[in-house]
Amino acid sequence: MSLATHSFILETELFPLCKALRMLGFDALCRSDLSHRDAIARSIEERRVWVLKSPATPGLHYGIKYFLLETDEVPDQLDEIDEQYTIREGVTYFSRCLKCNLLLTAIPEEKLLNKVPERILQNFNKFQHCTSCKRIYWQGSHLKRMRQKLESWGWREGEAGG
Secondary structure, X not given: OOHHHOOEEEOHHHHHHHHHHHXXXXXXXXXXXXXXXXXXXXXXXXOOEEEEOOOOOOOHHHOOOEEEOOOOOHHHHHHHHHHHHOHHHHOOOOOEOOOOOOEOEEOXXXXXXXXXXXXXXHHOOOEEEOOOOOOEEXXXXXXXXXXXXXXXXXXXXXXXXX
């Protein structure tokens, strides 16, 4: 199955994994943002894979496609998901808003006056933003730390399949 078709919904306790999937560019919703009924509906309608740690989650009998994790650490959980769904082939690093999950879009510098500190405008020339929450992203130290974290987990930008 092509990775582009995979999207996920994760239980609340898996928020760190949700954030990691978003850093890798995957459509990942956290269950804490949705009522149980809405989560079930979105899972079915959008053909999301429901990722969970415990098979006791109510609602799985509704025909929801789900994946039960066996490990507790995010790097291992990413590897589990990759083993099942071959997600490395579809990674688009830092293409989603970490807060809203929407795809980021480029924004010209001239639209950022008074929205980011002047020193940021002087030191960076490529910016992206979320059209929902209005967060602005650039390749600063925070992105560098996230890249280092992903690399320590075995997910390196520029490598085949990543």
